[in-house]
Amino acid sequence: xxxxxxxxxxxxxxxxxxxxxxxxxxxxxxxxxxxxxxxxxxxxxxxxxxxxxxxxxxxxxxxxxxxxxxxxxxxxxxxxxxxxxxxxxxxxxxxxxxxxxxxxxxxxxxxxxxxxxxxxxxxxxxxxxxxxxxxxxxxxxxxxxxxxxxxxxxxxxxxxxxxxxxxxxxxxxxxxxxxxxxxxxxxxxxxxxxxxxxxxxxxxxxxxxxxxxxxxxxxxxxxxxxxxxxxxxxxxxxxxxxxxxxxxxxxxxxxxxxxxxxxxxxxxxxxxxxxxxxxxxxxxxxxxxxxxxxxxxxxxxxxxxxxxxxxxxxxxxxxxxxxxxxxxxxxxxxxxxxxxx
Ligand code: NAI
Ligand code: NAD
Ligand code: ISE
Numbered sequence: 221x222x223x224x225x226x227x228x229x230x231x232x233x234x235x236x237x238x239x240x241x242x243x244x245x246x247x248x249x250x251x252x253x254x255x256x257x258x259x260x261x262x263x264x265x266x267x268x269x270x271x272x273x274x275x276x277x278x279x280x281x282x283x284x285x286x287x288x289x290x291x292x293x294x295x296x297x298x299x300x301x302x303x304x305x306x307x308x309x310x311x312x313x314x315x316x317x318x319x320x321x322x323x324x325x326x327x328x329x330x331x332x333x334x335x336x337x338x339x340x341x342x343x344x345x346x347x348x349x350x351x352x353x354x355x356x357x358x359x360x361x362x363x364x365x366x367x368x369x370x371x372x373x374x375x376x377x378x379x380x381x382x383x384x385x386x387x388x389x390x391x392x393x394x395x396x397x398x399x400x401x402x403x404x405x406x407x408x409x410x411x412x413x414x415x416x417x418x419x420x421x422x423x424x425x426x427x428x429x430x431x432x433x434x435x436x437x438x439x440x441x442x443x444x445x446x447x448x449x450x451x452x453x454x455x456x457x458x459x460x461x462x463x464x465x466x467x468x469x470x471x472x473x474x475x476x477x478x479x480x481x482x483x484x485x486x487x488x489x490x491x492x493x494x495x496x497x498x499x500x501x502x503x504x505x506x507x508x509x510x511x512x513x514x515x516x517x518x519x520x521x522x523x524x525x526x527x528x529x530x531x532x533x534x535x536x537x538x539x540x541x542x543x544x545x546x547x548x549x550x551x552x553x554x555x556x557x558x559x560x561x
Contacts, residue, residue: 223507226252226287228278228302229294230264233316236492237291240500241507242268248507254281256294278302282309289510292316296391300325303520307332307340312510314503316344317394319523323531326524333520334553342506342517345398345526349505350498352470356458357403365462368404373444374457378489380448384426389413389533393432393446397529398522400444403460406436408529408545413537421449432533453487454494521554 225241225248227234234255241248250268254275255261261274275281278298282290282305290306292299292315300320306313307329319341320326333341347353360368375392383391401407414431422428429447436442458469472494474485488494502517509516529545536543 221247221511223248223511224251224286224288225249225291225507226254226275226281226284226289227291227293228254228281229292229298229316230255230260231293231295234291234293235264235267236499237293237503238264238268238270240503242270244500245504245507247511248503252281252284252287254278279305282306282311287311289313296321300329303329303341304332307336310336310338310340312340312342312515314342314344314506314517315523317398317523318390318527318530319343319520320527321390323524323527326520326527330520330524330551334551339515339519339553341520341523342515343520343523344502345395345402345518345522346495346498346502347395347399348402348498348518349501350495352472353399353403353458356460356467356469359467360403360460360462364465365460365467366464368438368440368460368462370440370461371400371404371442371444372457372459372461373400373442374455375444375446375448376450376453376455376457377448377491378451378453379421380428381423383428383448384423386534386537387426388428388430388446388448389432389537390530392448393430393444393533394526394530396432396444396446397526397533398518400434400442400458401436401525402518402522403458404436404438404440406438406440407525407547408434408532409437410435410542410544411529411532411536412542413533413540415537419447419449421451427537430537453489454491455487456494519554521550 250270250272252273253261289312292302296318303315412433415427419428432444434442460467476485532543532545
């Protein structure tokens with residue numbers, strides 16, 4: 221059986237997901253696409269040689285009886301309306317982060333999904349499918365480093381020419397917010413955001429970098445650097461300090477060269493190759509689960525928790541205070557869901 225998929229938004233990651241579904245993965249076929257910029261949708265149909273209908277907008281695509289499931293890879297501000305429309309149509313939907321650009325928007329999605337009585341939404345937090353993060357979580361779960369006490373993390377992009385405003389937090393740091401609570405099986409209680417001296421490579425008016433301090437319910441302290449114009453490469457770091465040992469997120473595989481009195485290895489420059497395997501596993505697991513009528517990836521609730529935490533980060537940044545993070549209790553609808561990845 222093949223899952224007939226419609227993709228809304230054929231930009232950078234939309235094209236990537238279409239490519240992997242068409243050429244690398246099994247069980248899915250792209251039969252519908254749309255983009256606010258129609259030439260972009262036409263181009264991907266041609267490049268990937270798709271047998272796909274081009275719809276005038278995302279709503280027409282969702283309504284099509286030929287579309288079994290929806291992938292939302294348009295700009296963040298459009299996600300909420302397309303996810304809500306997919307829920308209303310009773311169709312499974314994979315939505316790239318952010319689920320919505322406000323916590324209220326995410327809550328509307330959570331409420332609509334609970335009301336529909338069926339879990340339909342998966343959010344694109346692909347780090348949960350990364351072998352390195354999975355190995356790190358196993359190390360913690362097996363008690364190899366004892367009880368986690370603190371984490372030192374960094375999210376560095378080589379550069380971010382299209383970034384403005386709070387995007388280092390709303391577009392990049394969201395991945396740490398999701399992955400660290402997944403890694404620790406814990407939730408956040410407070411955040412402080414420190415703004416170091418600004419790099420001269422940041423776009424006008426944008427702060428870069430940040431030092432973000434989170435505290436969890438269990439009292440674990442996290443310091444995370446977000447630096448999206450670091451110049452030297454794309455680099456994601458995570459070190460967990462336990463009471464009997466320390467565990468690091470593995471580095472991506474790279475040949476180590478000894479030459480000219482130097483020991484060196486390459487550093488990646490882009491997020492695409494860094495997480496390519498994770499994206500493949502993420503979308504394959506989504507296709508497989510959807511065909512079985514199941515849902516086991518990051519949920520709408522996870523998307524909501526990230527959004528509430530982002531809001532607290534922004535308040536902490538603007539007020540320069542430590543801001544509490546208050547989360548309502550997770551609805552039983554999500555707690556009783558199948559095994560989470
Ligand atoms: P992009 O700007 O390259 O692509 C967005 C596409 O959406 C564009 O082609 C645009 O024309 C289209 N679009 C915008 N509004 C639309 C609408 N109303 N209807 C249909 N199409 C519309 O952006 P990119 O980098 O592909 O990012 C898209 C989403 O994916 C973002 O939410 C971003 O945060 C997320 N993303 C996630 C990544 C991850 O690691 N999980 C990596 C990169 C992006
Ligand atoms: P992009 O700008 O390259 O692509 C977005 C596309 O959406 C564009 O082609 C745009 O024309 C289209 N679009 C915008 N509004 C639309 C609408 N209403 N209907 C249809 N199409 C519309 O952006 P991107 O880098 O591909 O990012 C897209 C999303 O993916 C973002 O939410 C981003 O956060 C997320 N993303 C996630 C990761 C990740 O690592 N998980 C990486 C990159 C992007
Ligand atoms: C991008 O949108 C992503 O989601 C990448 O995973 C992230 O590392 C990058 O900073 C974002 O711009």
